Amino acid sequence: MKEYILLMFSAALVNNVILGRFLGLCPTMGVTTRLDAAVGMGMATTFVMTVAAIAGWTINTLLLEPFGLGYLRTITFILIIASTVQFTEMVVKKISPSLFQLLGIYLPLITTNCAVLGIALLLVADKMSFISSVLFALGSAMGFSLVLVIFAGLRERLAVMDVPRLFAGPPIAFIVVSLLALAFMGFSGMGAS
């Protein structure tokens, strides 16, 4: 039990997908201008990343490895992620058209989110068990959402700040996210004794 908690904690904070592995930087800059967009994107990515990790692990273990098709892994995972996004979109639309109106706009952006592909490849490369893969993907996705929400909150405050014209907009956002990355580096000093 303790190893699973540590795995999730490590994936979410110590090796944060955005601030530790520098994956998924496009949505980090693109959808964090508003907190509500960051929450919607974070939740959608959490769902897709976890489901894509499950599908990726299953296909890799039952199909690619036994038949020596490891060289097709990247292209297969891209296909899995695109299919997962389409599946999620269809399901949300079927469950409730009202929910689709509110949340549907975030889904296609996830297809090109390299963090989803990166996590799916990492858990296969580390030869994790099924439950470890699921928890690793979930922890990474929660870390991704956490950073999006924190950064969106900071950017909402920045929007009303008196920032020097030279730094206004993306420059100050990049400085803030780099300071956030420094703050998250503090987690790497934590021991698990």
Place this chain on the structure above:
Amino acid sequence: MIVGEPAYSATDYSAPAMIEGIALVVALEGNRVWLVPEQSSSCGSCASASACGSKGIGTTASRLDKRRFRIDNGANLAVGDRVVFGIRENVLLRASITAYAIPLVAMLLAGSLAQWKFGSDLATMAATVAGLVIGLWISRVEAGRLHTRGDLAPLFLRRARPGETCNS
């Protein structure tokens, strides 16, 4: 704003928040109007939109058309009018929890239970998929309840000013 005054003091973060958007009236249907939201941020307005890889998934216009919604026509709106609509901020969070968190939690609970009980990857996988299906069913029930109560419906706020955009 007074020069020298901290800018953050002007924002009241305890005020009830409303997410605003602009939509175009595209059709009339009895006492109701159909609206298509205007793209506010991200892909559509990105400088690289013409060369973006995600464009193949569907054009922005087609995606927005899929998101058309209906509201009561209390303000005598006509086709071509631009209106400002609002969604309560907590509605988006509730919708996200309903659509994504409920199936995820059900899936993880089922998977963890199977792992603890059987300790086999195949059993855990089967339980996880079963949990996902059950979670989606619960999510559907909850979404239906929210829809019936009208919690997910966008609200008409006012007509948009000429030239007004989501970012202005």
